Each structure stands twice: as C-alpha cells, then as structure tokens.
Amino acid sequence: MKVTAFVGSARKKHTYYAVERFMHTLQSLGNIEYEIVSLSDCRLNICKGCKQCLDRGEERCSLKDDRDLLIEKMNHSDGVVFASPNYSFNVSGFMKIFLDRLGYIFHRPRYFGKTFTGIVVEGIYGGKKIMEYFDFIGKGLGFNVVNSCCLNSLEPMTEKDQKKFNSIIDRQSKKFYRELVKKSYPVPGFFDLMVFRMARTSIGLTLDESWRDYTYYRENGWFKSGYYYPAPLNPVKKLTGIFFDLLFTRIYGKKASGKQVKPA
Numbered sequence: 001m002k003v004t005a006f007v008g009s010a011r012k013k014h015t016y017y018a019v020e021r022f023m024h025t026l027q028s029l030g031n032i033e034y035e036i037v038s039l040s041d042c043r044l045n046i047c048k049g050c051k052q053c054l055d056r057g058e059e060r061c062s063l064k065d066d067r068d069l070l071i072e073k074m075n076h077s078d079g080v081v082f083a084s085p086n087y088s089f090n091v092s093g094f095m096k097i098f099l100d101r102l103g104y105i106f107h108r109p110r111y112f113g114k115t116f117t118g119i120v121v122e123g124i125y126g127g128k129k130i131m132e133y134f135d136f137i138g139k140g141l142g143f144n145v146v147n148s149c150c151l152n153s154l155e156p157m158t159e160k161d162q163k164k165f166n167s168i169i170d171r172q173s174k175k176f177y178r179e180l181v182k183k184s185y186p187v188p189g190f191f192d193l194m195v196f197r198m199a200r201t202s203i204g205l206t207l208d209e210s211w212r213d214y215t216y217y218r219e220n221g222w223f224k225s226g227y228y229y230p231a232p233l234n235p236v237k238k239l240t241g242i243f244f245d246l247l248f249t250r251i252y253g254k255k256a257s258g259k260q261v262k263p264a
C-alpha cells in the first residue's frame with residue numbers, strides 16, 4: 001500500500017520528523033511504501049480566484065506549476081497525510097496555498113475508500129482548531145478520516161516531552177494503519193447524507209452541461225444514486241434521503257427560477 005504525506009513546514013524539523021516517524025511505524029506494521037513531499041520544495045502558485053477550476057474544469061487553471069503532479073500522487077495513494085505546523089493559530093502558508101489549489105476537489109470529491117489524517121505540530125496553543133480543520137478537509141475530499149493529532153514541540157524539549165511526542169505519533173500511525181487496511185466504504189451518517197443530497201440537488205437544479213460540477217455529478221451517476229458510492233441505506237435513511245431531496249428541491253428550485261443578475 002502506498003501512503004503519501006504533504007508537509008507544510010519549510011524546515012525539516014519537528015513536523016517533518018513527526019511524519020518520518022509516522023511512516024516508519026506504519027512500515028513496522030505492514031507492507032507500506034511511502035513518500036514525503038515537502039510543499040516548500042514544490043512549485044505551487046497562489047490561487048488567483050478566477051474560479052475556472054470550480055466552474056469550467058481544473059484544466060482551465062492558468063497557473064502552470066506542480067499542482068497536477070501533487071494531485072497525481074494523491075490519486076495513486078491508498079492513504080494521505082497532511083502535516084502542518086501551527087502558524088498564528090492556523091496551518092502554514094505553504095499548506096494553505098496547497099489546500100486552495102485543491103479547492104475544486106471539494107466540489108467534486110473522489111478519494112472514497114482511501115484513508116486520511118492530519119498531523120499538527122505546535123509550540124503552545126491553537127492546534128485543536130487546526131486538527132478539526134484537517135478532519136473537515138479530509139472528509140470534504142472524500143476520504144475516510146482518522147481524527148488528526150496535535151503534537152507539542154515547545155523548545156527546549158526535554159526527554160519527557162520528546163517521549164510524549166513520539167508516543168502520540170506512534171499511536172496515530174497505528175490508528176491510521178487499522179483504517180488503511182480496512183479500505184472501507186462506510187454507511188453515511190445523516191449529516192453526510194444531507195450534504196450529498198443538498199449538493200446534488202442544487203447542482204442539478206441551478207447548473208447545466210456547461211458547468212464541470214454538473215458533468216462530474218452526471219458522469220458519476222450521482223443525480224440518481226443514493227450516495228457517492230453504493231452504500232446500504234436502511235429504510236429510515238432512505239426516507240430521510242427522500243425528505244432531503246424534497247427540501248432542497250424546494251430551496252434550490254426557487255433559486256433556479258429566480259431572475260439572474262449579471263455579476264458586478
């Protein structure tokens with residue numbers, strides 16, 4: 001199995017070390033091939049906000065850099081890790097630039113059955129929100145998410161600090177491995193079901209063949225399916241799904257029939 005990590009620190013210190021240790025632990029558990037990508041070594045330009053990737057297709061992006069190479073690495077991985085230091089209570093700039101360039105995948109998720117986790121490294125405070133952010137990001141891309149972890153690297157680090165750091169990352173790696181080998185397609189919860197039905201109803205009613213989200217949903221059969229992938233929905237979930245379809249048809253039907261204004 002292949003696992004790829006994307007690291008958002010420009011120096012190879014605590015975050016990089018955590019990811020290396022994570023991968024070595026994974027390798028001690030099974031047959032794992034891994035790659036660690038330092039985003040600071042990649043050519044990634046800042047999104048200009050033209051929205052061509054979102055609206056008309058990712059190939060329309062005017063920025064010619066390593067974006068597609070990095071996405072190819074994700075496509076060919078069974079597991080993916082995003083690791084970032086806490087900078088000013090958020091992910092690092094390198095990580096944020098990368099996430100913005102993946103923006104269109106949140107509209108058109110694809111990594112179902114694959115495993116994701118986030119690793120946050122911080123000095124003092126703020127990592128909890130970043131962990132939640134990574135979990136949300138992973139889910140949005142379609143992954144099965146192993147809740148992210150946060151490690152403390154406040155310097156000078158004592159032996160005890162380092163031991164704790166190592167023990168958290170080892171535990172995270174073991175949890176990740178258990179999910180990775182399952183390759184599961186979990187039954188969606190009510191919230192997941194709602195998000196799927198809302199997205200497909202709004203896209204179906206307000207967009208047409210000239211929009212990439214529309215063609216992506218059509219090509220994947222999502223206008224007719226119960227969920228992104230074949231998942232057994234019990235009678236309550238089936239009924240709830242119908243309720244969401246009706247509710248969002250009402251909401252987005254009104255929007256679809258409204259008079260459109262020209263953008264300012």
Ligand SMILES: Cc1cc2nc3c(=O)[nH]c(=O)nc-3n(C[C@H](O)[C@H](O)[C@H](O)COP(=O)(O)O)c2cc1C
Pocket residue numbers: 009010011012013014015016085086087088089090121122123124125126127153
């Ligand atoms: C610009 C900058 C901002 C930082 N902001 C925070 C912060 O808001 N909260 C925190 O706990 N640590 C903060 N730190 C500390 C880093 O998260 C910590 O040093 C971490 O180990 C850096 O990762 P690295 O060792 O992989 O480079 C900041 C560090 C830098 C350089």
